[in-house]
Amino acid sequence: MATATGTNSFGSRATLAVGADKYEIYRLDALGKAKVGHVDRLPFSLKVLLENLLRHEDGRTVRREDIEALAAWDPKRASDREIAFRPARILLQDFTGVPAVVDLTAMRQAIQAMGGDPKKINPLQRTDLVIDHSVQVDTFGASFAFARNVEIEMERNRERYQFLRWGGEAFQNFTVVPPGTGICHQVNLEYLASTVFQSAGPGGARQAYPDTVIGADSHTTMINGIGVLGWGAGGIECEAAMLGQPISMLIPAVVGFKLHGRLREGVTATDLVLTVTQMLRQKGVVGKFVEFYGPGLTNLSAADRATIGNMAPEYGATVGFFPVDAVTLDYLRFTGRPEAVVALVERYCKEQGLFRTDATPDPIFSDTLELDLATVEASLAGPRRPQDRVSLQNVKANFSENLPGLRAVKKGADPAAQPKTPQKVAIDDGRTRYDLADGSVVIAAITSCTNTSNPSVLLGAGLLAKKAVQRGLRTMPWVKTSLAPGSKVVTDYLAKAGLMPYLQALGFHLVGYGCTTCIGNSGPLPEKIAAAQKEANLVVAAVLSGNRNFEGRIHAQVRANYLASPPLVVAFALAGTVDIDLTREPIGTDPNGQPVYLKDIWPTSAEVAEAIRTAVTPEMFRTQYGAVLEGDPTWREMRVPTGDLFAWDPNSTYVKHPPYFEGMGREPKAPSDIRDARVLVSVGDSVTTDHISPAGAIQPDSPAGRYLIEHGVKPADFNSYGARRGNHEVMARGTFASIRVKNLVAPGTEGGVTRHFPDGTLMSIYDAAMKYQAEGVPLLILAGKEYGTGSSRDWAAKGPMLLGVKAVIAESFERIHRSNLVGMGILPLQYLPGENRTTLGLTGEEVYTIEGIADDLRTGKRMTVTARAADGKTTRFETICRIDTPQEIDYYRHGGILQYVLRSLAANGQR
Secondary structure, three states, X not given: OOOOOOOOOOOOEEEEEEOOEEEEEEOOHHHHHOOOOOHHHOOHHHHHHHHHHHHHOOOOXXXXXXXXXXXXXXXXXXXXXXXXXXXXXXXXXXXXXXXXXXXXXXXXXXHHHOOOOHHHOOOOOEEEEEOOOOOOOOOOOOOOHHHHHHHHHHHHHHHHHHXXXXXXXXXXXXXXXXXXXXXXXXXXHHHHOOOEEEEEXXXXXXEEEEOEEEEOOHHHHHHHHHOOEEEEOXXXXXXXXXXXXXXXXXXXXXXXXXXXXXOOOOOOHHHHHHHHHHHHHHHOOOOOEEEEEOXXXXXXXXXXXXXXHHOHHHHOOOEEEOOEOHHHHHHHHHOOOOHHHHHHHHHHHHHOOOEOOOOOOOOOOOEEEEEEHHHOOOEEEOOOOOOOEEEHHHHHHHHHHHHHHHOOOOOOOOHHHOOOOOOEEEEEOOOOEEEEEOOEEEEEEEOOOOOOOOHHHHHHHHHHHHHHHHOOOOOOOOOEEEEOOOEHHHHHHHHHOOOHHHHHHOOOOEOOOOOOHXXXXXXXXXXXXXXXXXXXXXXXXXXXXXXXXXXXXXXXOEEEEEEOOHHHHHHHHHHOXXXXXXXXXXXXXXXXXXXXOHHHHOOOHHHHHHHHHHHOOHHHHHHHHHOOOOOOHHHHOOOOOOOOOOOOOOOOOOOOOOOOXXXXXXXXXXXXXXXXXXEEEEOOOOOEHHHHOOOOEOOOOOHHHHHHHHOOOOHHHOOEOHHHOOOHHHHHHHOOOOOOOOOOOOOOOOOOEEEEOOOOEEEEHHHHHHHHHHHOOOEEEEOOOOEOEOOOOOHHHHHHHHHOEEEEEEOOEOHXXXXXXXXXXXXXXXXXXXXXXXXXXXXXXXXXXEEOOOOOOOOOOEEEEEEEOOOOOEEEEEEEEOOOOHHHHHHHHOOOHXXXXXXXXXXXXXX
C-alpha cells in the first residue's frame, strides 16, 4: 500500500509506459539532474532504499536531508544518519505469525477498551503468512509418511490453525497460506515476490516500485536472490510495519563480494554458500549489507543466488543482495510469472539503473572481497555452527578432533575421565544387528529453505540415489531419512525425472512440505537408537541440507550436526557415519563385494542440467500455485470462529490473551533507572535465540512441561515450543530452558537453572524469576559476544520481559535481537571495548544499579553500572546504550513498540 506523501522535493515523480500500461514512478536520475549525490555509482541495494525514500518523502518521517544523505553516501565512513524504510510487503511463518496475530487481536481489544473501533486494527501493508513450521518427522521411510505426518500435524495444531483461519478472515490485507504448501521463503521466491511491485498510489495512480519485504524469520534474505531487497526483522518489528510504522535504520555499510569464473565439475551451490559464509564471517559483516557483483554472477542461476542470499544470517549480514539481470528475468519466466510482469520488471529496472549486465561498472563499496568460483570445493559445515566449513576430505578428521568436546559429561563425572576414542554399542532391532557408534549418522534430512528451492541440488540428490540403487547400495539401518521439500513443485519435477522411486528405495520418502529437521522438528529417534545413544553416551550425528546446526537445535540427543548439499545428505545416509573420508574410502560395497566410491555414483553437471531441462517446467509452478490458498479438505472443512474480536478460550493451551496491554494508559510513564537488580542468567559468547527461546521439544520435567500437565495435556501431546508460541505462559516457562544453556551463575550445570540470591538456592530459571518478581526485584542478563545470534525469534525478547528482565549487558548483540529487546522495553547495554564480565571481575552474584535512564535518555549514551558484592566490594563501569535510533528511544519510553503504536493510533482518532 503506497503512502500519500504530497512531497516531491527533487521532481522525481514521473510516468513510465510499459506496453499499453502506464505507471507512476519516482525516478532516481532526477537526483543526478539536481546534482545531488552520485546515484549512478551507488550499490544497487542502496538505490532500492533511495527510491523508497523518494516515494515516501513527507517532510516528517522522510526528509529532504535523508534523501540527500543517502544519495551522497560515503562508503568509507560509518553513517549515523537514521532513515525510515517502508517495505512493500511483510512475510510471516506460523511460528512467528501466531504471536503476531495474537498481538494484533489483543490490540483490537485494547483499543476498544480505550474507546476506539477494533476494526481499525488491520495490517496496512500487504501481509502473507505461510504455515510451514509445524510439520514434524514423526513417520519416515514409508510411502504413507506424508499423509500420516500431515494428519498428526492437523491434530496437534488445530487450535492454532483455527485461530489463523479466523485471522485470515477477520483482518484486511492479510493472507494465510495453508499447511502442506511449502516453506515460506520458497513460496515467497516462487510465487509471492514480483521483483517490481504494483499498487495504487496517491489519488489512485498506478505505481510501480521495487518489491521489498521484511519477514519475521531471519531467512527472509533468500528473496535477495531475485533482486528483491528483504531481510528478517523481529516479529515485534514486523507487527509495527504491518500497522504502518516505518522501520528505522541507519544507512548501512555495503560490502561488495566480487565473483568470477564458474563452479567446477562436482561442486554444488551448497558448497559455494558454505564457502561464502565462512569468508564473510571471517571478514566481519554483522549489521552490514553484502552485495554480489562481477561477471561470475552470470554463471549462477537464480536458485543458486537465492541459496547464498538465504544464508545471510549465518554470515551475519543484513542482506546478501543480487541485482536484477537477465538471469532474474529467466527465473521469473521459469517459475510461471506472467509475461506482463516480466516485461515490467525489465523495463522498470533498466529505466531506473537497477539492471545489471557484465558490462555494468563496479559500484563503490565500503569494502570488498572476491572469490574465483573455480576454487570452491565440496564442503560441509559443522559440527556446531554454519560458518565452520570443513572440506569433504577433512570431515573425518574434523569429527575426530571435536569428539571429546562433543561428548556429554554426565552428572558427577570427571570431564577429564571421559573417553577420547570412539565408542560403540551393539543393537538388535528385530530385523538386523549392527553397531551404533560415535559418528553414526542417525538423521539424514533433505530439508530447509536453503537448498530445497534449488533444482540442481535436488535433482542431483535424486540422480545420486539412482546410481547408488543401481549399484546395489542401501541406506544404513540406523539412519532416520527424510525428504521435506520447500514446495510441491519439487516432488513434481523429481517424479517427472523418474527419480522418486530411487530416493524412496533409500528411505527418502516425502515426509512433508515444510521446515522440519532444520527447525528442530526432526521427530523422535527410533526407540532402540535413542536408548543405545543414551546408554553409551554416544556422539551420534545428523547430516542435513539446512542452514542451522547450533547445539541442541536439530535433536536433543544429536550432538554433531553437519550441513551439506542434498546429494551429500544421501551419500552420508549410505555411509552411515561421519567418521569417514568419502574422497578416499568406499561409501559401501555392491552385492558382488566390490567397493563403491562416492565418485562412482556422483552425477555429472551435464546429467543434472539435462534433468533440469527435461523435468522442470513453468506449468508446474502455475499449476501448484494456482490453488495455493485452498488447502486440503481438513483445512477447508475446519470450523472457524467469526467476528471482529476473537473469542479467547480460557482452557486453550495454544492461544492465550497476552498481558502486554493490561492497565495501559494513554500516556506512558517516564522511564526510571534500574536499581538493586539481580542477575538471572550470565552466559558466554555466541548464545543464540535457540538457547534463549527453544523451538524444539518440551520436556515433561521442565516448567513448561509441568504447566501443560497441570492443564491436562499429556506429554505425548505437548507438541513443540514453536507450535505453542501463541501461549505466553508456555513460552515464559520455556525461556532459557534449552538443555544446552550454560548459566555461569550456576556453574557446573547445563540447562535452564540458576541460583536465587541472596540465599544462593539452585532452581529453575522460571521459578527464580517468579520468586524475584514476588520480591519486587528487577533482573538483568550478562552476556558475551554475539548475544542473540540465530533466528529472529520475538520470544527471545518477549520471554525475558515476562520474566522481569529489564536490561541485557553484552559485549555485542546480533542485529535483530537487539532491536527486539528494545521493542519489548528491555534496555540493551554494551560493555566498553576491551571490557567484559571477566575483566571487570563480575560473578553475577552482585546487586546491580544502572543510572542514566531517567535523565536524558538518548542513543549511544554512556550509562554507569554499579555492581555491589555481598562483601561490600563495589565495581563501577560504563556501558554504551544500544538503543540505536531516535525512533527506538520512543519505543523504549512507551514500554515497547506495540504500546507505542497503540497509543499513536488512539491519539490519532484510531486512524
